[in-house]
Every structure is written in structure tokens, then in C-alpha cells.
Amino acid sequence: MSLIDAIIIGIVQGLTEFIPISSTAHMTLVGSMLGTMAKDNPELWTAIQGVFQLGTLVAVFVFFATDLRKILFEFVNQNLTKRVSLVDQSVNAKLGWYIAIGTLPILTIGYALKKQLTGSFTKDPTVIATTLISLAIVLLVAELLSKRTRTLESITMRDSIIVGLSQCMALIPGSSRSGTTITAGLFLGMTRDTAARFSFLLGIPAILLSGLASMYDIYKAKEIFVGLDLLPIVVGTIVSGIVGYASIAFLLKFLAKNSTMLFIIYRIVLGLLIFWLSF
Numbered sequence: 001m002s003l004i005d006a007i008i009i010g011i012v013q014g015l016t017e018f019i020p021i022s023s024t025a026h027m028t029l030v031g032s033m034l035g036t037m038a039k040d041n042p043e044l045w046t047a048i049q050g051v052f053q054l055g056t057l058v059a060v061f062v063f064f065a066t067d068l069r070k071i072l073f074e075f076v077n078q079n080l081t082k083r084v085s086l087v088d089q090s091v092n093a094k095l096g097w098y099i100a101i102g103t104l105p106i107l108t109i110g111y112a113l114k115k116q117l118t119g120s121f122t123k124d125p126t127v128i129a130t131t132l133i134s135l136a137i138v139l140l141v142a143e144l145l146s147k148r149t150r151t152l153e154s155i156t157m158r159d160s161i162i163v164g165l166s167q168c169m170a171l172i173p174g175s176s177r178s179g180t181t182i183t184a185g186l187f188l189g190m191t192r193d194t195a196a197r198f199s200f201l202l203g204i205p206a207i208l209l210s211g212l213a214s215m216y217d218i219y220k221a222k223e224i225f226v227g228l229d230l231l232p233i234v235v236g237t238i239v240s241g242i243v244g245y246a247s248i249a250f251l252l253k254f255l256a257k258n259s260t261m262l263f264i265i266y267r268i269v270l271g272l273l274i275f276w277l278s279f
Helices: 003-016 023-034 042-063 065-081 091-112 125-145 157-171 177-187 192-220 230-255 261-278
Strands: none
Touching (some): 003 042, 003 230, 023 125, 125 261, 157 192
């Protein structure tokens, strides 16, 4: 992977991680076009994707720094210091619980299916195209049926579990982690920007652990990654973080006034294009 390739892929990752169009799908497609994805070594590409995601994770930390400080402080204070019952805890303290509980499904399933998820199946263009179109249809239904009245203050443990389960679909490229969780949020009656905000917060543990696991894989299996130049990966990760920050700001502002129809159309068009090119 050249430095230019890494910058391009970093831009793609940053642009698509938070917008509901699937970052892994776009990284795989762009990586394939640039010739940087070794088809005989899909584990390498999965690991690189995971590391690039750490850049966008930093973007989340920076963008939601104030929110995260409040969540952490109030969670620790009301659970470890004052021992307040869950029912009486503040919104931020409850969000700490919801993020933790909502992360459990993807950790469990991701660990159980790690071998399948890092293999060639998840790099198959027809799989990506199918999930792109499928989720677009589901997202469209959510847009049509959602009441869009609930805010972050109204989220419950049940909501976190449902959204957490939906996040597991993002393990299949083309689904989109933000896409599946925002869709679930809409079905639960959340406003679009609330669904997006909760999606970003919920994604922090999953992205962090995925990135760390990918770094460990690179370290542990050195023979698989012989000749891998780390400089482009570092640069690409930094680029993904910078672009990711702008992407978060754009999406929250966009969804406050607009529907997800633009992304639905894009997903369907891209899916059909991939099918056409594949056959």
C-alpha cells in the first residue's frame, strides 16, 4: 500500500464510517480498485480496516468530548460513589449503562464468528451489493413508519438492547454500523439526529475493541503481514480521523433537517452498479 493509496482509503473510511452507506464496503471496493487488497490474504485487509477505524474513533472522542466526560463522571459517581438506583440515575449515567449493555451483542457474535468475518466471504462484491440494497429497503421502511418524536432522554435499556442487536448486522460489509443502528433507532421512534447520536456513542466500544484486536492480529501473526509498511497505515488512520470528524458534524446537522432518503438512493444505486459490474 502506497502513501497515496492510504490517504485515499483514509478519506473513504472517514467519509463513510458515520454516514449510513457502509465504510467497510467502500474501503473494500476502493482497496480492490487500487489493487491494495490482496484477495489471497483477506485477513490482512480486515486487520487494516480495523486499524483505520481507530482514526474515526478518535474523531468521536474529540467531537463528543463533553458528552463523554459527563457520561463517565455521572456513571462512576452514581454507581460507585453514591450507589444510586438505575431508575433514579441521570440521563448521562443511564447512557453509560446503555452503551455497555448495547455493546455486548456485537462483542459476543463478533468473537464467535471472527474466522468467518475475516475471511473471503465478507469481501465478496455480491454480498456487499446484497446488503447495501437490503438495508436501504429496511431504512426506507423505517423512515416511512417512524414517529420520530423520541429524544436521547427517553432512551431505555430495552432500546439499547434492540439497537445493540441491530449493530451486529454491521459485521457483514454493506450493512453499515451507523446504518443498522440508525434504522433501529427510527423504528423505535427516535428523531433522526437522536438515532445518529446514540449510534455514534454506542459504536465507541465496538470500534475501539475492533481496532485493538486488529493491531494485535498484526503483531501476533507477523508472518502473515511480512513486508507490510506501517507508515501508510499510520498516515491513513490519521486522515480517517480528520475526515471522520467533519463527517460526524455533517451528518448530525443534515439529519436535524433532512431524511435519510439521499443515503437510501445512494445505497441502491451503488448496490445495483456492483451487481452489474460483477456479472
